Amino acid sequence: MRTAHIEVSGLTMAYGEYVVMRSLNFAVRRGEIFIIMGGSGSGKSTLLRHLIGLQAPAAGTVYFDGHDFWRASDAERGRLLRRMGILYQSGALWSSMTLAENIALPLSAHTQLTPKEIAELTSLKLALVGLAGFENYYPSEISGGMQKRAALARAMALDPEILLFDEPSAGLDPVSARRLDELILHLRDSLGSTVVIITHDLASILSIGTDSIFLDTETKSIIARGPPRELLKTSDQPRVQDFLTRGQVLASTSSSRSSARRRL
Amino acid sequence: MPPISPVLEVVPVNATCLELRLAGAWTVAAPLPAPDRVLQALRENSAIRSLHFDCHALASWDSLLLTFVVKVLDACEERGILADQSGLPKGLQGMLALAHAVPERQDAFRPLEPAGFAAMIGRHILNGIEDGRRLVEFVGEATLAFGRLLLGRARFRGADLLRLLQECGPNALPIISLISVLVGMILAFIGAVQLRVFGAQIFIADLVGLGMAREMGATMAAILMAGRTGAAFAAELGSMQVNDEIDAMKTSGFPPMEFLVLPRILALFMMTPFLCLYADILGIFGGALAAAGMFDVSFAEYYIQIENRLRLVDFEVGIGKSAVFGILVAIAGCMRGLQCGRSSTAVGFATTSAVVTGIVFIVVSDAVMTLIVTTLNLYQK
Ligand SMILES: Nc1ncnc2c1ncn2[C@@H]1O[C@H](COP(=O)(O)OP(=O)(O)OP(=O)(O)O)[C@@H](O)[C@H]1O
Numbered sequence A: 001m002r003t004a005h006i007e008v009s010g011l012t013m014a015y016g017e018y019v020v021m022r023s024l025n026f027a028v029r030r031g032e033i034f035i036i037m038g039g040s041g042s043g044k045s046t047l048l049r050h051l052i053g054l055q056a057p058a059a060g061t062v063y064f065d066g067h068d069f070w071r072a073s074d075a076e077r078g079r080l081l082r083r084m085g086i087l088y089q090s091g092a093l094w095s096s097m098t099l100a101e102n103i104a105l106p107l108s109a110h111t112q113l114t115p116k117e118i119a120e121l122t123s124l125k126l127a128l129v130g131l132a133g134f135e136n137y138y139p140s141e142i143s144g145g146m147q148k149r150a151a152l153a154r155a156m157a158l159d160p161e162i163l164l165f166d167e168p169s170a171g172l173d174p175v176s177a178r179r180l181d182e183l184i185l186h187l188r189d190s191l192g193s194t195v196v197i198i199t200h201d202l203a204s205i206l207s208i209g210t211d212s213i214f215l216d217t218e219t220k221s222i223i224a225r226g227p228p229r230e231l232l233k234t235s236d237q238p239r240v241q242d243f244l245t246r247g248q249v250l251a252s253t254s255s256s257r258s259s260a261r262r263r264l
Numbered sequence B: 001m002p003p004i005s006p007v008l009e010v011v012p013v014n015a016t017c018l019e020l021r022l023a024g025a026w027t028v029a030a031p032l033p034a035p036d037r038v039l040q041a042l043r044e045n046s047a048i049r050s051l052h053f054d055c056h057a058l059a060s061w062d063s064l065l066l067t068f069v070v071k072v073l074d075a076c077e078e079r080g081i082l083a084d085q086s087g088l089p090k091g092l093q094g095m096l097a098l099a100h101a102v103p104e105r106q107d108a109f110r111p112l113e114p115a116g117f118a119a120m121i122g123r124h125i126l127n128g129i130e131d132g133r134r135l136v137e138f139v140g141e142a143t144l145a146f147g148r149l150l151l152g153r154a155r156f157r158g159a160d161l162l163r164l165l166q167e168c169g170p171n172a173l174p175i176i177s178l179i180s181v182l183v184g185m186i187l188a189f190i191g192a193v194q195l196r197v198f199g200a201q202i203f204i205a206d207l208v209g210l211g212m213a214r215e216m217g218a219t220m221a222a223i224l225m226a227g228r229t230g231a232a233f234a235a236e237l238g239s240m241q242v243n244d245e246i247d248a249m250k251t252s253g254f255p256p257m258e259f260l261v262l263p264r265i266l267a268l269f270m271m272t273p274f275l276c277l278y279a280d281i282l283g284i285f286g287g288a289l290a291a292a293g294m295f296d297v298s299f300a301e302y303y304i305q306i307e308n309r310l311r312l313v314d315f316e317v318g319i320g321k322s323a324v325f326g327i328l329v330a331i332a333g334c335m336r337g338l339q340c341g342r343s344s345t346a347v348g349f350a351t352t353s354a355v356v357t358g359i360v361f362i363v364v365s366d367a368v369m370t371l372i373v374t375t376l377n378l379y380q381k
């Protein structure tokens, strides 16, 4: 019996011939704040697309609560997805609807709430991400960081068990990013949600992450796993150290790499 | 200050050492010396073991100098020549180090598609087959979604449907009016040239009436809708695709087929018959204008002739066709929009392709339907 909330088993991701990651195995326990790290272009967003059924694995599969996502029927997959809240890297707010409609749509489609309750919930979710009063704005009328936060509010609309965030703090100022971390902690503590975050934000990785994996482009595999704070102390992988220290390690060892050639 | 033109001197220091003296402005503003001379010097003189740079007289530089240096360094490495970078400007040395910091990803390189006539034909045929397969798939999925709608299990936002109805119907009236009146007049003129020879101008009414009701009203309205609404559908869905909005719909439990495609097909299906009828009437009116203005047929005569000659079935055939056209235009627009790639050029391509596909669908289906109507002898009954 599989006990982890999310379990990725033997997952190989590829675009046509080009393999992005090979045979990934990892598990996310319930209530964890799980960080997916990795350099730009290492395949983090691609991994997310595999977790939520947008892209079929070249091999392997994903289990949610022991249910094989990729072997489930369409209806069952829909039910599993309904328990997830997803924040896309680009926000992906529905641009023909106002912020309030964006958040209200999943609520009205998947719950029995009355319109009045939905309106109240919508305002509450927007207030949680610091966007109170922006109910009737269209996504094109607010800034990029605000879109990100509104998309976050939409991801939280149904109080999902699993929250999947792709770079939630990119484009946010440090104070908003900090508030976002607090919000994530509250969500985890009050709803018991499992949170999977793709992020480059070191401050939040080290302050809220309880477990993590590091995707490496060169070996196309996970080269480190464990609580980020411990990785910082104990990992002997130079690339992980580079990442977690903003390349302080890289600077001292860069001379050894200068022989690497690259066509311009 | 006018830019000083770049100068390159290749100076052999001794038998085994080469010096490159760079002077002047090495920027995009002036054509650069090609590295060929250096490469040639290296090739000709195989005794050379080391190379260094002298940049004292270098006035200014930009990344063009960088590409030059990289070529020279690559050539040196190939021949096992020791290249001393210390003579290069400090900033340039830093940039060289950065360019080498991330090694090229070997498997990221992908060959371009093969060029050549045969390859091109082959690619077009394969694309055509793929296109046909996706059309069948799309129509199949749309039919299933329509079935779910009839069973009351599909859903979309009522507000969306209302907006689309407004967009496909009333908002199209001005352009439909203009084009229909003009088409009616053109039909009248074409006919009048011959009919006047026999003094039979009154039959202009028959020509315009039958032409508009059976054929032109439906076709003109549909082609306008392909250019106006089909393109808009493709552009809207295409940019939703680019912005991941379609993905967000799928994962939020709103299948795009039900949520985006159904209301669009319904809206065009419901509106084009009205547009067609409207175009019929305005076209006949346009014919009347031409007949009365130029060919001595009074409005009353024209009206009576139309009333005697046109029967309900003529209008029914045209309107029936237009409903089919409406569905096809919507399918073309939505299909191209959902197939759109994830770039802005892809959106442009999807839009163009939606119009072209829509018009092809209209003409082909019109031919088929005209054949059926004629075979069934609908007009004679
Ligand atoms: N549609 C696509 N077709 C082909 N290759 C793709 C496609 N999308 C992404 N890739 C490749 O897959 C790799 C992983 O991309 P992905 O977007 O998952 O990276 P990422 O880790 O999310 O990066 P970032 O931190 O910059 O968002 C990239 O190297 C990219 O070249």
Ligand SMILES: [Mg+2]
Pocket: A044, A045, A046, A089, A166
């Ligand atoms: Mg990404």
